[in-house]
Amino acid sequence: MRCPYCSSEDSQVKDSRPAEDGTAIRRRRVCPNCGGRFTTFERVQLRELTVLKKTGRRVPFDRDKLMRSFEIALRKRPVDRERIERAVSGIVRRLESSGEQDVPSEQIGLMVIEALKALDDVAFVRYASVYRDFSGAEDFEKVIAELSAQINGDAGHERNG
Incomplete structure (x- = not known):
């Protein structure tokens, strides 16, 4: 592993332990060249994923970008x-095990919305406002009404309009 401080090609692992929900290994490393210490994470990757953007462009899937969206x-x-971490890992596992290498960005966005809805209503509304491109207060009111209906067990009787 290349040292992030001096770019030396050699570094030594000083400590390894499971991280997050057991889906990664956290390694503390030290550079024998400059003495710099840093941490790396090792995860199983079932396949290389490519995100298909709405524009038709293809970009490599980036777990860190997914994490930033949640944060x-x-x-x-x-x-x-x-x-x-569990929510992000769950989405990545679902994407990798789907059998598809190319994943539409819309599919990822829907998975994030679903996960945020389970984690925190405010975060769900924040993300939905960007993802669904809200243009006014009525868009917020509609999503909040949907949430209220689900909380009250009335999800099947949403208003049209």
């Missing part, structure tokens, strides 16, 4: 980091 939506919300 932005959940900023200043009382949700444990471990629950966020």
Whole structure:
């Protein structure tokens, strides 16, 4: 593993342990060249995923970008980091085990909305406002009404309009 400080090609593992929900290995490393210490994470990757953007462009799937989406939506919300990691890992596992290499960005967005709805209603509304491109207060009202209907067990009787 290349040292992030001096770019030396050699580094030594000083400590390894499971991280998150057991889906990764956390390794503490030290560079014998400059003495710099850093941490790496090792995860199983079942296949290389490519995200198909709405524009038709293809980009490599980036787990860190997915994590940032959750962190932005959940900023200043009382949700444990471990629950966020589990949600992200769950989405990645579902995508990798789907058998498809190319994944539409819309599919990922819907998975994020579903996960955020289970984690935190405020984060769900934040993310939905960007994902669904809200243009006014009525868009927020509609989503909040949907949430209220589900909370009250009245999800099957949504208003049209």
